[in-house]
Amino acid sequence: MTIPEFTMADFWPVIPAGILTAAAIVLMISEVFLGAAASRTYQSLLSVLACVLAGAVALMNMTDTPRAVLQGYAVMDPFSSFLTLVVCVGTGLAALLAAGFLQHRNAERGEFYALMLFAAAGMTLLGLSNEFITLFVNLEVLSVATYALTAWLRRGSRPSEGAFKYFILGAFAAALMLYGAALLYGATGTTHLTDMAAKLRAALAETDASGGHPKQMLIYAGFLLVGAGFAFKVAAVPFHMWTPDVYEGAPTPVTALMSAGVKAAAFVALVRVFMALGPAVDPQLPFIAFSVLALLTMVVGNLLALPQRNVKRMLAYSSIAHAGYLLLGVAALFAVGKDAKVGVLSSTPLVGISGSMQSDVYQGILFYLLGYTVTAIGAFGTIVALERREDETKGNAWDLDRFAGLGSRKPGWALAMTVFMLSLGGVPPTVGFIGKVLLFRAAVDAGLLGLSIVGMLASAAGVYYYLRVVVYMYMRPAPEGALVPERRWTTELALVATAAGTVLFGVLPGPITALLQRTDMLFHR
């Protein structure tokens, strides 16, 4: 037996997850030993502290040399380190929002924050998994924690409905993905992405006695199932059905975490798997698959959001649309490059884009993820600030009318919500605008002109429903007998932080883009 030798260099990438897990255990234990404390705000602050520490380690890891660690089960590269950073930012802000939200409902418990941090640890580890079993286990760690969080306010009918749908469909999608991974393992005899990529081409070319390719269908079916599993997690059309119900049913801070963290982690894992395996087979197939998914997701997500009067549901559909823009970036990774003009679909053989252009696409995807995280959490945060427990039984807790007259009642909140809506719509000077510029520029450079135009038109349609909220806030009078929203310093701190971040990164994106401007974003070999 050979004993693996590990050095400290192997552990740096997993230290953020370790910090988050340790804090989660402390919170869990503190709940049973100090549970009777009158105020549990310390739990929220402890979670924020853990996220700050983990984020700081992730920031340090950004500058480290990309390499395979822990015997190739994980990788250390700027791509996963930046995801860890995004997840920590998202979880910290969501924990801050949760304090006031849960206090108002008398549901603040240490387990809530512990589950949040466990989910965050799963997300960070999902981003750096380089092996299918590790990847699946981490996907489950984050999924199981979010299923439980969705059902946190278990007395209502919406939370139960949302959690049940999420659990059943999520378990189904995870099973599909595992099945796909098993088929790929059957074709190549390894679960490590790097080895699998090396063996796929030979496995695909293998011929049997009658001259057929016995492993071809196995591999393609494997890709299809793994892709479907990921498409569910990122809520791409046509795997999006669960999103509005789950996002509406979940406690709003959890929805914020799901729309930001879960999606970002799933995207990073998706890119890692398909960038490792896709080119080894045929870049044409992932290109077509992701182009179609991007097209459907951008168009359908935006169109379904248009008629929504329920702001929380509207934001759920909007998060589907934003997944579409990100899928456009993923499709661009498999496109040809500047010279060939690829339409919406292309039949010319693709060879994958060159390294420098790839790094532009990575930059676009990661910046967009950060921008969307900050903005979406801010937008859901405004809902957290506004919603009252008394309204939830009436079924219209998140109606547009709740926002009517907010401009005069709470000018600060209205201003913050305006900033978030502009950012989601991609209007300067916000982070959403810069993110769209970087992402669409990279896609156009990669030759995806047709898809990019569709995406821009779809996002222009999106501005309608985002600005409708702003119209309600400033141009409609508050309804008679509207409940006065309660002020909580944790919620307002989160709103100030997200609004400031949305504007600041929109005006000065330089430090972030410089951080992301690297040729070795994704570690391959």
Next chain:
Amino acid sequence: MFTHMVSPLTPYLPVAVVLGLAGLLAVLIPALTTRLGPRSVNEIKSATFECGSDPIGSARQRFAVKFYVVALLFIVFDVEAVFLYPWAVNFKALGWFGYGTMVAFAFTLVMGLVYIWKKGALTWES
């Protein structure tokens, strides 16, 4: 000459002995219990075995959630044993690194145990 002719089945003689003993016991013990054991037949004892719930009637009845908690706990510690065993077998080879890893693993589980204990999941009557 004959003494060197060892039958190829000779090494399996102990197995045959064990088989014989097992067969003997399998007959003997039920025979003795049916002869010597006291019998009392009542309604509950002769009912179909159904894990504590009434075997006849509507199937749509509520279960105490405690059953599930105990089942979950059982699985957790069962799996823990599965992980601990290979480590224990290779204890010396894995050295301090293995020890540290296992301590971290077991510590996490023990924290979980402390949590459920304090939460009262282990008290059946409440």
